[in-house]
Structure formats: structure tokens, C-alpha cells
Amino acid sequence: MTVLLQLLFQGVGIGAVYALVALGFVLIYRATNVVNFAQGQFAVVGAYSMVVTTADLGLPYWLGILITLAVMAVFGALFNLGVYYPLRNRSFLPVVISTIGASIFITNIILGIYGPEPSMLAPMLDAPGISLGALFLDAQYLTIIAVTLALVALQYLFFEHTLLGKRMQAVSQDKEMASLLGIKVGWMIMLTFIYSAMLGGIAGILVAPILFVSVGLGGQIALKAFAATIIGGFGDVPGAIVGGIAIGVIETFGAYYISVPYKDAFAFIVLFAFLLLRPSGLFGEKVSQKA
Template structure:
């Protein structure tokens, strides 16, 4: 039972890692904590659903549609709604993302109400038994896709010139602009990439959780808890925190009470803020320049 709980927790944690990574990428490049990232997750799942059921597209075409749509949507959110507030206090930026979260949920409820819709798995097949552990092919796809995405972004920020420029622009925007770096363009790119990452997580998890307008709220809390546990601004921290949270949820649900699973993320946030506010691999961030 222990092995099954740990492996299942790592599968859940892999999805949390993709969501947390999307939030961390945006925070690392803009210093903004995006409280509407859960809605990017939700909209990605709905984009797949609409493309399949309304437009009649194949799964592959629907995935491309969802990723492109959310990337463009994230870029438009930055250009039209966030950029006018670029010199405003952080609280104004945070309040804007919270307002957008409720707006996107409200629009989704207007069209779909509170009904849930099923989404077929990305891959079918019989369960795979490995000793006492049983996994579905969908689970292996989730883990594999998450690993590829995480490694890709690690490489991007640590090994590419563009990734290093984005980090420099986030730490000292004014200084970066003075040396000719187009800071708004890079930030717009990161909003689009972050929204696309939210869509990826929605595509991976929707077949297991169903699709409904409020699905992003739960995932936002999980990602926020993972970032807090691992350390804000730390890409390895976001991934480590997500995996730990996924395993912790399963262990608590399996050995203590399933009723506590829903509050595990909140308990993790409280404990980390009390014991180690910077998180396990946290790095202190400077204010916007």
C-alpha cells in the first residue's frame, strides 16, 4: 500500500509541478504572483473539450489548438491588462490577477454552468502492474510529459542566452532597458509561456478529474503550496515542493483520513511560513527596479 500511495502521489505531484512551474516562470521573469493561473489551467482543459466536441477535431489537433490559444491569450492578458499597471505597486498587480480569476470563472460558468464534462484519456490501455504498484498508461504519460517540460525549462533558464536575459530583466528592469533589452517583449513572452504551461497541466489532468469551471481553484492552491514549500522563484524548489505535496497528500489520505487531503496544501503553507518562510530551496527576491 505504501508503494502505491507514493507512486500515485508522484503522479499527482508531476501535474502540480507543471502548474507550479508555470507560476514560477512568470514570477521569476516578472516578480508577479499570478492568482489567475488556475484559470489558465481550466481554460486549457475547456479548449480541448470545445475543439473535440464542438469543432470535431482530433485529439492531436485539439492539443495544438489549446496550447496556441492559451499562449496567445496569456500574451493578450499581459499586453492589455497587466502592462498598463507595470509601474503600479505589487498589490495592484496581485488584485488584477485575482479579479481576472473571478472573471474567467464567471464567463465559464455563464456558458457551462456548474456541470462537469468528461474528457477521454490521452492514451488508452490496460493497467500496468509493477509488483504491488498499479499504474495506468495515462499516469505514465503524465509523468513523462512533466519530466520533459521541467527539464526543458531548466535548460532554458540556465543554459540559453534568452533565459539568462529574461532573469536579468526581471531583477533590474530599468537597468536592462538602459542596455537595450526589450523588457516588455520578454515579459509578454513569459505570460504566453506561463499560460501555455497551465494549458498543458489542464490537458494532462482533465481526463482524470473531469472538466468544470471551478477546477482551476484547487490546482492554484496546490501550485501555490508547492511554490511556498520549495521556495518562491526557485525552479527546482517548485518541482520538489510539488512532488512532496503530492506524496504527502496521498500518505495523509491513506493512513490518516481522506477528509484531510483537501486541507493538506493549506497546512503545508502554514507550516512552511512559520518554520522556514523562504522554503526549502528558496531565494530572496529583490524588489522591482
């Protein structure tokens, strides 16, 4: 029983990280119909920003987080202007290639500055965690789960109950119609990029104390997050959350009960199953219905 609960806790914890990155994928996809393959690198930039502010400059943790969020906001805006905006009227493919190019560019810039050696980031809380009998709840994983829940709640309130949120939704549903209604489509897309970059940055901040900080950090998470978005239904917000947590739990249980070396395969077996049997995912709408 303890083993079961321990596996469940770890699975949900790592799944919450996949979910956060998946959320970034989904928001940008909804706003632009493009998959942003640099989403994982957003987490890397956020993690390095934390290392620079808290470890190198010695600033307090909360200030490091605020600065990192600001850095990510600027980064998201620049990313939009440099990678998406010039190609916004082109088809799907050039934009996707552009995001892949940006991902390689960011990776190598960071590699050039910091080298391949991993850096460390202190955990958010001082306490190591909570022991309940033989069960151990790592404080950082608890933080991850709590922050993810809070962000999901905030995001729900924002999109359903504020005018700005509704405008952004309108843009994601139909750009031309939104534009006819006087919504500034370009600005809404800009806001989406800023928010997605901040989400990616938060994922980086949260996961860095567990996985250490190196350029490989983004790739480790982004591929699973991508699988999560497909399982959840591409473009669906609750789907990204459920998909992310499902992948975390499935791979953790699969690793323990079946095979550790094939751990990464379980996520993709589930992905294949969904692509074959239910391509629209758990909550997704069919593409024809969206337009």
C-alpha cells in the first residue's frame, strides 16, 4: 500500500510538471494554430534565470522568482516578434520549423554561456518533506502540485470571468470574426506568448531543484508534455492537465511494475493507442468542428 501511494505521489508530481508545459503548448496552439517546439526551452530559460539571480547574484528566492517572471514575459514577447510574427501569414510548416530553429538557437546560446556542466538550484522550501510512516512526500513535489492547481484555477477564472480572457478565447476560436468585432488580434496573440513563456518559466523554476539545471532539461520534459497534449486532446486546457498527470502516473507505475529501462516508452505506447483509436484525445474536438 505504501509503495502504491509513493508511486502515485511521484507520478502526480512529475505529471504536474508535464501538465504545466503542456498548458503552454495548448495556449499557443489555440491562439495561433501552431505547435511551439521551443516550449521546453522556455523552462530552461526560466531555470537559468533563477540560477543567475539566486545562486550567482545571491538575491532572495522570492525576488529571483519575480525577476524570472519578468524575464520570461520579455522573452515571450521577443519570441513572438522574432519567431512567430514575421511568419504569421504563412502556412503551418514554416512557423513550426521557425520554432524548432529557435529551440536549437536558444539551446546553443545557453550552452555557449554556461557550458554542459549542470548547475544547482535550491528548493523553494527549506524543509526536505513530510514523512508519513514509510511514505515520503518531497517538499518540492508538494510545491509543484500546489502551484499547478493554483495556476489552473487562476487560469479558469481569467478565461471565463474576465473580458480580456474572453477576448483571448475569441481570438483562439476565430481570428477573423474576433478582428471584425474590434478585438486586436495581434495583441491577444502577443499576450498569449507572454503568458505561455511565463508558464514555461514557472515549470522550469519548479523542476530545476529536482532535475538540476542544464540545457537538456527542456527536452526531457517537452516530449512528454507534447504527448500529454495529444492524449488530452490538442488545444484543450483541462485535457492538457489530465493528460500530463496521466502520463506521469502511467510511466511511474509502468516503470515499477513492468520495466524501468522502458519507462519512457509507456508514455508513447499510450500516445500511439490514442492516435490510433481516439485521435481527438480525451476532451478534444474534431478539427472540422473547431473552424
